[in-house]
Amino acid sequence: MLSSIVKLLFFLLSTAFLHVSGLYEDQVGKFDWTQRYIGKIEKLYWDQSNPSKKLLVTTDKNVLASIHVYNGSIAWRQILEDNDRGTIDAVFHQDKYFVGVCGGGRYVRSWKVETGALSWENTVHHIARPGADIKIKGNDQVIALTPYGVYSYDLLNGKQKWKFSLPNSDGTVFDRVIVRGNEVIAIGHLPGAHVTIVKANNEGVISSQKSIPAAWINKETR
Numbered sequence: 001m002l003s004s005i006v007k008l009l010f011f012l013l014s015t016a017f018l019h020v021s022g023l024y025e026d027q028v029g030k031f032d033w034t035q036r037y038i039g040k041i042e043k044l045y046w047d048q049s050n051p052s053k054k055l056l057v058t059t060d061k062n063v064l065a066s067i068h069v070y071n072g073s074i075a076w077r078q079i080l081e082d083n084d085r086g087t088i089d090a091v092f093h094q095d096k097y098f099v100g101v102c103g104g105g106r107y108v109r110s111w112k113v114e115t116g117a118l119s120w121e122n123t124v125h126h127i128a129r130p131g132a133d134i135k136i137k138g139n140d141q142v143i144a145l146t147p148y149g150v151y152s153y154d155l156l157n158g159k160q161k162w163k164f165s166l167p168n169s170d171g172t173v174f175d176r177v178i179v180r181g182n183e184v185i186a187i188g189h190l191p192g193a194h195v196t197i198v199k200a201n202n203e204g205v206i207s208s209q210k211s212i213p214a215a216w217i218n219k220e221t222r
Contacts, residue, residue, distance in 0.1 A: 038063045038077060045093040049113045056093055056113065062086035064098070064116060078116040089132035090145075097136060097155060104128025105146035110158060120158030124148050131188070133177040143184055145177035150186050152204060162204030172196050183207075191218050 035041075039061030047054035047066060054075055055067045062082060066075040080086030084104060091100035098111045106128055110119040129147035137143050141161070142153040147168070152161040166174050166186055174188030174196075182202040189195045194211040201207055 037074060038065045042088070043091055045098075047113060048094065049096040056098060058088045058091055058100075062088060064088070064091075064100075064111060066113070066116065076116040078111060078118075084128055087128075090134045092134045092136055094136040095139075099134055099136060099142050099144075099155075101132040101134050101144055101146055104130070105132045105148065108134070108142070108144045108146070108151065108153060108158075110142070110155070122151075122153060122158055122160065124151065131173045131175045133175055135177055135179045137179045137184075143177055143179055145174055145186055147174070150177060150184060150198075150200065150204070152184075164198075164200050164204045164206055166198060167196065167209065174198075189214065189217050193217075 038057065039059030041057050041059055043058045045056045047056050053069060055069055057065050057067060059065070062080040064078040064080070067073070068075055080088065080102065085102070085106070087103055089101045089103070089105060091098065093113070096113045098113050100109050100111075101107070102109055106123065106125050108122045108124060110121075111117065112119055124146045125148045131145070131147045133145040135143045136155060140155050142155050144151045144153065149163050149165045151163045153159065154161060166188065168174065168188070170190060172188040172190045172194075174186050176187040178185040178187070184200045184202070184204070186198045186200075187195065192215055193213075195214045195217060196209070196211045198206060199208045
């Protein structure tokens with residue numbers, strides 16, 4: 001069992017980060033077909049609702065999937081739209097919840113970990129732009145950073161609780177949100193210029209905003 005888990009993790013991490021195509025002899029026919037059906041792994045989580053038995057992954061083919069760790073078989077597969085609407089910008093997994101920002105920051109979605117079925121979806125905007133992140137706060141709140149602001153949604157039903165806008169008139173791209181105690185912190189950067197930090201309280205009211213000079217920063221910095 002442990003050997004199979006280690007081999008599967010090695011294979012998945014290889015496809016995600018090293019782009020290695022080779023397999024061990026006893027993996028042929030087990031793990032290689034998984035990539036053909038779901039694509040190259042981009043993000044990977046242990047399924048916290050079913051410890052040590054499944055992995056939750058997203059891929060470059062706009063696919064979400066749950067994979068059995070003991071043999072690499074697919075428990076479920078959710079194929080999103082095959083255009084930019086289905087692009088998976090950011091995801092986060094906690095307990096039995098799997099949430100994400102998709103379509104260039106246009107949609108916030110939640111899926112059921114057990115089946116991959118869509119629980120709810122909210123449309124933020126109709127124009128795709130770069131910059132997205134998402135977190136689960138406590139056990140009842142989704143915090144989604146999109147190019148159009150930071151949104152709070154009810155984890156169970158997707159109802160919006162609050163929103164605050166982000167300053168991006170100078171081209172600053174926000175792509176990181178941090179949840180810390182009663183604070184929500186959005187971080188953005190303008191390559192070659194500065195990092196901007198916006199802090200808000202648990203009600204979505206901005207408490208501070210500052211820019212820090214950072215001439216060394218580039219587009220790939222996160």
